[in-house]
Amino acid sequence: MSLSYGEELRRICTDLRVSEPLSRHTSLAIGGPADYFAEVSTFDEIRSLRLFVEANHIPVFFLGAGSNLLISDKGVRGIVLRLQGEFRNASFEGETVQAGASVWMPSLSRQAAEHGLSGLEPLIGVPGTIGGGLIMNAGTREGSLGDVVESVDVLSAEGGKQTLLREEIGFEYRRSGLAGRWILSSRLRLKAADRSTIISRIDELLKYRARTQPLGTSNCGSVFKNPQGEWAARLIEQAGLKSFRAGGAHISERHANFIINDRQAKAADIRELMDVVQKKVFEKFGIKLELEIKLVGEW
Numbered sequence: 001m002s003l004s005y006g007e008e009l010r011r012i013c014t015d016l017r018v019s020e021p022l023s024r025h026t027s028l029a030i031g032g033p034a035d036y037f038a039e040v041s042t043f044d045e046i047r048s049l050r051l052f053v054e055a056n057h058i059p060v061f062f063l064g065a066g067s068n069l070l071i072s073d074k075g076v077r078g079i080v081l082r083l084q085g086e087f088r089n090a091s092f093e094g095e096t097v098q099a100g101a102s103v104w105m106p107s108l109s110r111q112a113a114e115h116g117l118s119g120l121e122p123l124i125g126v127p128g129t130i131g132g133g134l135i136m137n138a139g140t141r142e143g144s145l146g147d148v149v150e151s152v153d154v155l156s157a158e159g160g161k162q163t164l165l166r167e168e169i170g171f172e173y174r175r176s177g178l179a180g181r182w183i184l185s186s187r188l189r190l191k192a193a194d195r196s197t198i199i200s201r202i203d204e205l206l207k208y209r210a211r212t213q214p215l216g217t218s219n220c221g222s223v224f225k226n227p228q229g230e231w232a233a234r235l236i237e238q239a240g241l242k243s244f245r246a247g248g249a250h251i252s253e254r255h256a257n258f259i260i261n262d263r264q265a266k267a268a269d270i271r272e273l274m275d276v277v278q279k280k281v282f283e284k285f286g287i288k289l290e291l292e293i294k295l296v297g298e299w
Contacts (some may be wrong), residue, residue, distance in 0.1 A: 005056065006036070011029070011047045014084060015039040022080065023252070026066035027127065028261050029218045030270065032075030032297065034061075041085025047159045050182060052155050053079065061296060062182075064102065064129035068136065068221050072297030073267045087184070092117070094176055095190050096150065101131030101183045105138065113198040119148040124202045125209040127221065131183040136294075137171045142205065146171030150189040155182035162281070174225050174292055214252045218261040223274060224289040233257040239280040242253035246272040271299075 012018050016038050022031030041047045053060055059078030087100040091110055092115050099108055105128055109120040122143035126133065130145070137146040149171070152164045161184065170177035209215070224232040236242070236256035244251045248265030251273060252258040259273050278289050 005052075005058065008052065009036060009038060009049075009064075009079070011036040012040070012045060012052060014041045014045065019027040020080070020130060022063075022071045022075065025063060025080075026069065026071055027083075027218065028070065028220045028259075028265075028270070029075075030261060030267050031071030031267060032073045034076045034078075034080035036079045037082075038079050039082050039084050041083075041087070043086065043161075046083070046087075046155060046182070046184070049081070050155055051159050060142045062101075062131060062203065064132035065104065065127055067127045068132065069294040069296050070220060070246075070267055070270050072295075072299050073224070074298040078279075081110055095192055097190065099187055099188060100128045100185045101129060101134075103130045104128075104132060109202065112190055113195065113202055116152050116195040116198070116199050117157045117194055118193035119143075119188070119190040121198060121201050121205060124205050125213075126143045133185055134183055135175045135176060135181075136174050136292075137177045138174075140205075144173075145170070146176060148190060152178065152181075152186045153177070153184040155184055197252075212255055214254045214258050214260060214276065217252075217258075219252070219258045220293055221258045223259055223291065223293050224257055224277070225292045227287050227289065230287070231257075234276055235281045235285055235289070239277070239284050241277055241280060244273065244276065246270075246276070249273055251277070 018036060019033040020037035021033050023029050060148045061076055061080050063080050083102040087102040090097055090099040090103050105123040105126050109124040110243050112120045114226050126138050128138055133145045134152060137144050139145055149166050154162050161256060181245055226232050227260050233256040241251050242256050247269030248263030249259055249261050249269040252260050259270055282288050
């Protein structure tokens with residue numbers, strides 16, 4: 001992408017940076033530069049941006065919390081967009097919540113518990129935003145975001161707001177029909193329950209996560225999807241790959257479906273580990289592990 005759109009983009013966006021290193025914005029601390037890194041805070045801003053990029057054929061990648069993705073060392077062409085301002089708001093009414101695309105899922109889980117609403121407990125340990133969570137139907141073995149979605153508001157290419165009902169979206173295991181959509185917010189349907197019971201359940205889930213996952217490290221969450229009837233972590237461990245290293249990264253000793261950047265790893269190091277895992281697990285079990293992590297940028 002030509003870097004000739006800066007002046008116009010600055011009129012549209014709350015914040016705009018040129019050649020921004022994306023390693024500053026990902027949980028793996030990996031990623032080359034974005035041509036433009038932009039933030040918008042209002043519906044009017046995102047509408048103006050959508051119309052501008054459609055008219056000029058500029059690619060846009062939405063960046064939420066920067067987890068569950070691996071950005072190429074070569075970076076990302078076009079605009080990397082992050083939503084702020086009104087997109088970080090959540091409002092409760094009865095047993096429903098309207099949550100902006102940039103609402104942090106663990107925070108929303110806590111807020112729902114304080115309101116005596118159940119259904120978001122499985123998201124307490126999922127380090128991502130509602131927007132990203134909707135696209136990949138984020139969740140854990142206890143449940144997924146798609147389980148409680150009533151509708152999703154998206155922005156059309158013509159700049160209009162469109163509401164998609166749950167049955168139009170097609171939620172599946174770690175995927176949905178929202179890929180490529182400009183997600184604005186989602187309406188979630190929860191269930192009233194005892195507040196103390198919900199909070200206790202959340203605390204149990206957080207303790208389990210602390211025991212089983214490598215918290216406090218530079219990682220992207222689960223790298224591979226669980227095959228039907230199996231656990232990716234078990235397969236990787238049984239293939240003898242716990243602690244296996246490539247360059248500045250290694251497979252976690254605590255949870256074999258996590259890869260940790262502990263020595264200023266490059267994206268290429270992570271890709272090498274993923275390739276080794278897929279090859280070894282297939283050789284031993286005849287199972288081709290599918291990526292849960294999203295590959296972004298030029299490879």
